[in-house]
Amino acid sequence: AALAKNLRAACDEGQVVPYFQPMVDLRSGRPQVYEVLCRWNNPRHGLMAPESFPSVFTDHELATHLTRHMARESFAEFGNAWPQMAPGTKLSLNLTYFDLMDREFVFDLQVMLNENGLDWSDLVVEVQETVVMDGANGQVFRSLTEMRHRGAEIALDDFGTGYGGLKHLRTWPVDMLKIDRSFVQMICLNHRDRAIVGSILQLSQELGFRVVAEGVESEEQAQLLLEMGCDLGQGYGFGRPMRAGVIFGAEAAAS
Ligand code: G
Ligand code: G
Ligand code: NA
Ligand code: MN
Secondary structure: OHHHHHHHHHHHOOOEEEEEEEEEEOOOOOEEEEEEEEEEEEOOOEEEOHHHOHHHHOOHHHHHHHHHHHHHHHHHHHHHHHHHOOOOOEEEEEOOHHHHHOOOHHHHHHHHHHHOOOOHHHEEEEEEHHHHHOOOOHHHHHHHHHHHHHOOEEEEEEEOOOOOOOOHHHHOOOOEEEEOHHHHOOOOOOHHHHHHHHHHHHHHHHHOOEEEEOOOOOHHHHHHHHHHOOOEEEOOOOOOOEOHHHHHOHHHHOO
């Protein structure tokens, strides 16, 4: 409860800010998508990543408050920088189960996009694979379908860790798979990991999904993933999560 109150106040006081990490085209080296990652600039504890306050994602009220806060802040910064960016560059927003269960969420996001001169086609939404595996949930399905219908790309985050089988890929609205970094970490050394990534890539090619390899740290990993037919890479090898001013230039920061 103390955390809930603190985090809400922290959002309102501007301490919870978006960082942006690029997903890079492995062929050209150009950033295609920027993932929004929250950081809490805590006056007592310094800069905190969400692993230090994970309950925000399991508390309905907090999770939906944080998502709206992150959407508002990141859309404003991205919207300001948008005119100077390469055409087609997108922003990727992490959503929780609670956001998708909220019947007003899609409408609220629409308003925030409008306010910042952005369109659904400028947006990727990331949901964890496990959220989609609960296939019986009609509202989650409806929210994703509605956003996709309006032009957003739907990405399954941490793909491969859910181990729920692949059958949800047949029927769910999905455009992109983000291969969890646990499979990418040892890809140059471990032939099993390489085989798993290879089969995800093959499946994705047949189903028409874009694929992002997460946690790419070395040139060797990037080269191998490119040879294997992977589209995009994300990780410290391409760039850490950064403030808008660093990554997009002063225009974005000056909002
Ligand atoms: O890089 P980082 O430690 O911030 O990410 C840890 C986890 O938290 C990742 O799974 C990421 O998807 C998630 N995450 C980071 N920022 C947000 C956010 O603003 N909203 C949601 N829902 N998840 C986030
Ligand atoms: O869970 P999700 O994949 O959405 O969140 C990404 C998390 O992974 C963030 O905490 C981010 O800081 C972290 N991350 C991003 N790139 C790398 C990387 O190359 N190596 C490692 N170890 N972590 C990374
Ligand atoms: Na994510
Ligand atoms: Mn992920």
